[in-house]
Amino acid sequence: MKKVLSILLTVIMILALVTGCGSQPTTQSQQPSEQPSPSKDAESPSAPAEKTKLTFAVQADSTDALNQLIAAFNDSSELYTVETVVMTNDSGNMHDQLLNSLSSKSGEYDVISMDVVWAGEFAAAGYLQPIDELLAAKGWKVTDFNAGSMASGKYKGKNYVLPYFPDLGFLFYRSDIVSSEDAQKLESGNYTWADLLAMAEKYKGQGGTKYGHVYQSGQYEGLVCNLNEFTANWTDVKGGLEVMNQFTKSDVTPKDILVYTEGETHNAFLNGESVFARNWPYMNGMAASGEYTVKGNQVGFAPLPGGGTVGGWILGINANAKNKAGAEEFLAFIAGPEGQKINATVGSYLPGFNALLTDADVLAKNALLTNQGFSNALAKTIARPVVANYSEISDQIQIKAHEYLSGNGQLDSAADTISGLLK
Template sequence: MRIKRSMARRAVAALGVLALAGSLAACGDSGDDSASGAKPDKLTGVGPITLATGKDTTGTLNEILADWNKAHPDQKVTLTELPEDADQQRQQMVQNAQTKSDAYTILNLDVVWTSEFAANGWVEQLPEKQFDMSKYLPPVIKTAQYFDKLYAAPYASDGALLYYRTDLLKKAGVDKAPTTWDEMTADCQKVLKLPAGKGMSCYGGQLDKYEGLTVNFSEAVNSAGGEVVGANGKPNVNTPAAKKGLDFLVDGVKNKTIPKDALTWKEEESRRGFESGKVVFLRNWPYCYALMANKKDAGNKVAGKYGVAPIPGLDGPGKSTLGGHNLAISKFAKNKKTALDFIKWFTSEKNERTWLTKNSQAPVYGSLYDDPALQKQFPYLSTLKQSIEKAEPRPAIVNYGDATAAIEEQAYAAISGSKSSAQALKDLQDNLTKITSKDK
């Protein structure tokens, strides 16, 4: 699991910064921060709680929860596992909120969902003074805020990384990772000429029709100098630069640089594709590092044979989408004081270190990226920190579900060949204009 994210969850669509209108503020910021009128520093209720999160594929989560339960026998936390797919996770959380159910106490939100849940009044405002914000990486703080108020605690960050086969590149005479798409394609062609490269494709990502496609599409657009939504909050995706980004994916599938299987890949499918030797290069999140390094079975052909670099772009290093997860307290839950205490404990620097060392999950504390011992164990930490600090955020948009669905629909149509990239971007521009106009 990537306790999602996203995986990915996961997570994962750099649309730019979307300005929300005052009518949205009225929807989510009344100054009365719970259904009972409690202020954020007056959350009440002590007792059992639940943690709703994506499927745990790591095996680590229950170990950490057991530590809490042992120390808090009267305030035990029960794990509620949602589907691995990020879209399905969000759907179940939204349904739970719309019915005002108390089934979920703590929600593990993809960073892009925080504003949506805050604006709709589905999560509690948190007491910011009880979290040491100075220790967090600056980009992750904004993902947990809505109108400058804290509605979730940063739990995991994420930046995209390029995994590459060091053994095959070395055999092909390539001594460093590519920084541009053209370099990556050229390096791959050298590998494919080798006996060891027979049957392989060049590059894989997450191109199934789900949130991961929004992320991959947006990274491609931003890495080509384009944008999906501009700084003024208006869609700006029907541009030559955006077309260059989308065409990187479209042409890749068309000329088989990207395997057609990638159209069915989410995070885990793509990781397994790289592990099994289907692709030379893989765009994925840092959680893959530990899984591929530690997994000992016949299907893992890459252990000890891969490196990590920034994702490439059109003319130089690309721009990652800012991923990660935040923990929020459901507005409709019981035992909110216990929930707050648990979140502070669960997101402690000690537990962040555990997640990093066991599962290579990207921490939210800057100090962990600079720790010499951790850098020795995870040589990519400096690269990951840079990826996160330069990543493009997804928009703080209440109708984000509609926006990401529109992106997925049009991007998939172009990549799968059922629509030209030019038409897909024109249609996406029209769709996003209608969706964002609802927020005014």
């Protein structure tokens, strides 16, 4: 037994040494992490007196916007200091993590960021604090904020969220391949899915491309977003499914379009394999970075025929927050003009506060906003259903649609089930 223990201990010590050397500052687990945390920096100079600590549950931000937001708030607030709790970037896992915490009535997080489709469920469960009073106190109207984001957080007559950053699906096209005449038609939005299919067939193969069009059609939430667009916000479920099937079967899409997520989409498009792509604004950032075959100046933007699905993240207050007044102050800061401006200028996110859409600093940092095709897309957004049992409905839509598209199911059965679910 001694031998076992001594071996184990030696191993642990060796490893602790090996790994410990690489990360010296973290050897004391009680000490704050070695990364310069903005909240700490802000705390020391301005107010040595005890400020109330607030926690903000949010995914890591690849840009510096989040850090600057927090620092700006901590500088300006007399009473509060905010610390971020960085959640996993896997949205499904983050949802479960939040659910565990919120359902235990824990006040662990004061302000939480959410995917737009979670709000209905969380509001129905009573986990969120309505924000109508806050809006009234600040003199803001619902229409001051991004309409799609606000709609996704309105449940039973009450508003529960403010936008963090809105997102929308739209069409990317290769401006160096598509003729200016066709480009104009696309950007105006006056075209049909059949037109897009025809164009995809026409341009496929030009400029070294292999595919005409790529979009998200794997069995996951992205399929629902795309189907929302193909069916023009569920107004023509059967027709939309049929068109989607035409795209799937045609040779303008990759053979494995039915496993495509955003990752496959941007790889195909940015590596110059596809003429068209349906994706979120982030892909423009990747193109503009210049690290890929397709550069920023080869890309154009247009609305999708059926409108673009609203995505992105929204912010709400935990109904069991330890400090609601503080949570409201922070929420108002981050979703209001100051916070949204930092987010839009530093992180190039779309602002959720509408007045900023014409702000010169924001426009300077966000080239998309000055693009006509993108502006048209922004004007044609459509939302997914806001219901308490959204994930159940979404799950069944995914399965039914994927079953039909993969040739394992009938069109009528899929269309009827999906229409029935949305009633």
